[in-house]
Amino acid sequence: MVERQLRARGISDASVLAAMAEIPREIFLAPELAHDAYADSALPIQAGQTMSQPFMVAQMTELLAPHPGMRILEIGTGSGYQAAVLAAIGCSVLSLERHPELAAAARTRLASLGQLDPRLVDRVRVEVADGSVGWRLGAPFEGILVTAAAPRVPDPLRRQLANGGRLVIPLGPLSGQQLTQVIRRGDGFEERAFGGCVFVPLIGAAGYKEEEVRRMHRWPGPFR
Numbered sequence: 001m002v003e004r005q006l007r008a009r010g011i012s013d014a015s016v017l018a019a020m021a022e023i024p025r026e027i028f029l030a031p032e033l034a035h036d037a038y039a040d041s042a043l044p045i046q047a048g049q050t051m052s053q054p055f056m057v058a059q060m061t062e063l064l065a066p067h068p069g070m071r072i073l074e075i076g077t078g079s080g081y082q083a084a085v086l087a088a089i090g091c092s093v094l095s096l097e098r099h100p101e102l103a104a105a106a107r108t109r110l111a112s113l114g115q116l117d118p119r120l121v122d123r124v125r126v127e128v129a130d131g132s133v134g135w136r137l138g139a140p141f142e143g144i145l146v147t148a149a150a151p152r153v154p155d156p157l158r159r160q161l162a163n164g165g166r167l168v169i170p171l172g173p174l175s176g177q178q179l180t181q182v183i184r185r186g187d188g189f190e191e192r193a194f195g196g197c198v199f200v201p202l203i204g205a206a207g208y209k210e211e212e213v214r215r216m217h218r219w220p221g222p223f224r
Contacts, residue, residue, distance in 0.1 A: 132204030
């Protein structure tokens with residue numbers, strides 16, 4: 001996975017490559033999907049959500065420029081895999097998940113990493129919350145990573161980003177987004193797009209409204 005899917009496509013951050021070589025991706029999936037854990041594709045998890053393909057996880061992580069001790073806010077815990085990768089780099093991660101059942105499952109999976117390295121468990125905290133409005137009491141964050149699509153960068157997340165900090169988020173319509181890196185420069189923000197992607201919608205007060213998404217797509221399932 002690391003050589004063929006990541007390094008071969010331009011992922012060069014040594015800490016990202018090492019973390020993704022270290023964290024066992026299969027423990028974040030249902031047992032019947034373990035044989036597909038390292039496939040070059042997204043995979044289904046509970047609540048109608050997905051675990052992103054390895055390259056997307058690596059690219060989003062690299063765009064944050066993570067380093068040991070960095071405080072990161074993750075929006076959309078999902079399986080917990082992305083948070084585990086950041087923890088393996090040495091980051092301190094506060095991860096927000098809208099679905100209680102996903103948050104509970106992610107906590108269990110992340111706890112199991114203690115057998116690999118006890119320090120990983122202490123570096124990730126998972127909370128059930130509306131991620132679109134962030135976590136004001138913990139701000140500012142050096143990095144914010146959003147694993148769901150938003151029509152625009154939510155204003156609360158802009159405010160909670162530290163000066164010089166980076167925010168990585170898929171921006172655009174539900175049919176397809178641009179993976180976007182936002183860097184705060186005082187009161188200004190630099191934005192740069194890094195290619196197309198498709199994520200589930202960011203549902204919440206500062207994101208998409210669930211009723212609107214259901215009406216537009218006739219989609220009966222839950223959203224992150």
